[in-house]
Amino acid sequence: MDRSWRLLWQTLLALLGLSAAALACAQPFAVSRLGPGVDPPLAQVLSGRLDARFAPQQGERIVYSGRKPQWLRLVATAEIGEDELPQLVIDQPYRKFFDIWRHRDADPVRRALHGRGSEFQHSSRFVVYPLEGGLRKGEVIYLRTWATEFTPSTLRVEPLALVHRQDMSHVALRSVVLTALGATAILAFGFWVGLRERGYAYLSLTLLVQTVNLAVEGGEIRMLPWFQDVLPNRRTNVVLNTAAVIASVRFLVFYLDLRATQPAVTRVLNVCSWVLGALLLVSLVHTWSFSASFGNLMLLTVILTVAYASAVAIAQRQREAYFLLAAWAPLLAVLVVLVGGFQRWWPMFAWLEYAYPIGLVFGGLGLLLGLAAKLQKLRHDHDTAKHRATYDRLTSVMNRQAIEQALRDAIHAAHRTRRPLTVVFFDIDHFKRINDQHGHSAGDEALRSVAERTRQRLRSTDLCGRYGGDEILVGLPGTRLEQGLVVAEHLRRAVGANPPSLNGQPLNLSLSMGVAELRAGESYEQLLERADAALYASKAGGRDRVTVQQAAGEEVPI
Structure with a gap:
């Protein structure tokens, strides 16, 4: 039995090694970069006089350590024909800008999701630069990039047909996510208007802000010209995320009835709300480099507090806590990983791109169902109390x-x-x-x-x-x-x-x-x-x- 397990592990390791080797062979570029914060004149870079100062790097990821521009030098490691219409694809382009030069380009080509350089031929998942005429082995491409978002991006070369398939899949998924979130927010708002239960208002506000934030982060809102100046602003991210957390906190206090069941937890969440509210007001005027980090740390505090409150509520057999656990436990786990990635405690994993919005959808729908169940119970208790106040217990006719x-x-x-x-x-x-x-x-x-x-x-x-x-x-x-x-x-x-x-x-x-x-x-x-x-x-x-x-x-x- 031990021998079989050993053989299985050896086989898996061999396959992993082969896969890594295949990936290494498939890398289209040898990537090197100038030191961080170095932004020489364009003419010096294009002349090749600074090529010796470009330090080789492992892999094809663009890692951002600040908002200053950085230069990369891409050298083709293999011949790529023009038959499949190759495209230079850069993912995670949110709040990033790329200037690209080839030897045949008289001027740099700007690529971005918004502002100058935005183009609508592709989805917002990545920016695309067509490699017209293919790519010769040893050909050099210079890339200058800067960002207000520090999520790493990856360079790769893909045929146009594959890019279009990925575009369609991305647009389909994002459309489902944004439509589901928006519809759930509108539904919750309608329930609030009809029932006047403030829990629905909190949930509607939470989902609405998250929908707008996703559309801003994902670039879908770039279709509206008057948002072009708002999208690249770091302040937008801080304001929207802070507002979403505040609305979520107020909803959870109501949903778990924390004022009555856990007053100490309520006080902690109230303090978090006041601090986040102050951050929101200040961020409307100005943001600092630590604003997002401070907001992320407050978010982690809220997550830990909510997790504790949920555990206590489950121990008390509070029905709403089970809905909260089922609906938001995966989302809270994703948020912890996401915050850790932003704080650079661990890598920013690629699966977070879709895990977060999908978690929001399921979390919103789950809490909408949970809130409906809570209100149904409240309505049942109200009807029972009304029946007891209206009907004679002995005869079952009115009193x-x-x-x-x-x-x-x-x-x-x-x-x-x-x-x-x-x-x-x-x-x-x-x-x-x-x-x-x-x-x-x-x-x-x-x-x-x-x-x-x-x-x-x-x-x-x-x-x-x-x-x-x-x-x-x-x-x-x-x-x-x-x-x-x-x-x-x-x-x-x-x-x-x-x-x-x-x-x-x-x-x-x-x-x-x-x-x-x-x-x-x-x-x-x-x-x-x-x-x-x-x-x-x-x-x-x-x-x-x-x-x-x-x-x-x-x-x-x-």
């Missing part, structure tokens, strides 16, 4: 406060629309005797049974509530007195014919009921007073009956 308000609203609507409305007011005969003889559990069962039978015989638009004790109040919108009488009589007979059982024995019940129809200009109190008078007339008349209140002081037993 007194709710039925009074609902009936007042129904009376107001009936007066406005000139539609009829009838109320039925009743209670259980000898209810106190039932409690005394059979216990309060029997009385509770009697109330539940009567309330259930009442609900079963009402329409969805009808109103039913426990007014107090054993009294039930029913409102019948759109119903005249004669129809209300029929409803009351059916209910009285249903309760008498199907009594509830208690310990296997029937609990005989009867109802005394009063019915009254709303009159023109009549108030809730006046209508209820007439229905109550009809109810007591039923009791005085022998109980187990329905009495209709027609004229003032006139009750008609049925």
Whole structure:
């Protein structure tokens, strides 16, 4: 078994060595550069008098150590024919400028994503310089470059067809990323407008700033001419990234409810927000060489604090923390690697070019779903609390406060629309005797049974509530007195014919009921007073009956 593993490792190492050798052979240039900060006159460089001062370097990466221009001398190591239309390709061109000279060029050719030298024949992934007529072995190309962005770039030669394929893939991916981020930001904004939940506003602002920042960083926004002076400015990067971090912090404080659950963490994040806010305001006027580094260190502080807060929230079984972990853990890891690359703690890896925007998309969508789940839970809790405040727990019909308000609203609507409305007011005969003889559990069962039978015989638009004790109040919108009488009589007979059982024995019940129809200009109190008078007339008349209140002081037993 050990021998097999040894053989496998030897094979992999051999393949790796072959790949490295192949790559070394495939390198089109021998690259050398002048010392950092050396920017001699153009004529001296092109004359070849300074060639001896160019120091060879390993690989074909352009490493930026500052904003001063640097010179590179590229010597072709192999013959490259013109059949495949070779192109000199330089990746990671964001906020960088390249002046290129060949022996046949009278003037330098400027290449950049923005400003003079920008061209729209290719995507913003790289700048392209056509090697017309191919490249002879030993041919020299001089390249002068300067930048406000210190991510290394790589030189390579590729056929035009391959460049176009890479262009299309890059544009397709960036279009999906920017569209998804922008759509998610707009969706979150729409939710904020409709629901007035500030969490959606924070999320929308976070995603919107990140979308603009990606479009600026990636060069897509260069299509707008009035942004040409903004794009190469380092201040733009600092301002947009700082604003994005501040919005993210405020969203996370809201999303994890940190003010209530982790006040100490909230204080740390508040301090970070104030410091970043000060950096944002100062950066609008001026930026220093350390502005971006300071912002990156604050971002790392925020990331570590959020990671700690998420771990505590998960330990507390906070549902939102699971969404945050699933949505933002990969993005936070990418951000740590990205910040480390900017700070030159480790190399700036090529995969970060796509890992960061893709992480933003999945993070935004994941948090949108998580926020929706959080608000759904809040809505459920609100509905539960509202139900408890509206409905009687014993009978499951409305409580007194709710039925009074609902009936007042129904009376107001009936007066406005000139539609009829009838109320039925009743209670259980000898209810106190039932409690005394059979216990309060029997009385509770009697109330539940009567309330259930009442609900079963009402329409969805009808109103039913426990007014107090054993009294039930029913409102019948759109119903005249004669129809209300029929409803009351059916209910009285249903309760008498199907009594509830208690310990296997029937609990005989009867109802005394009063019915009254709303009159023109009549108030809730006046209508209820007439229905109550009809109810007591039923009791005085022998109980187990329905009495209709027609004229003032006139009750008609049925």
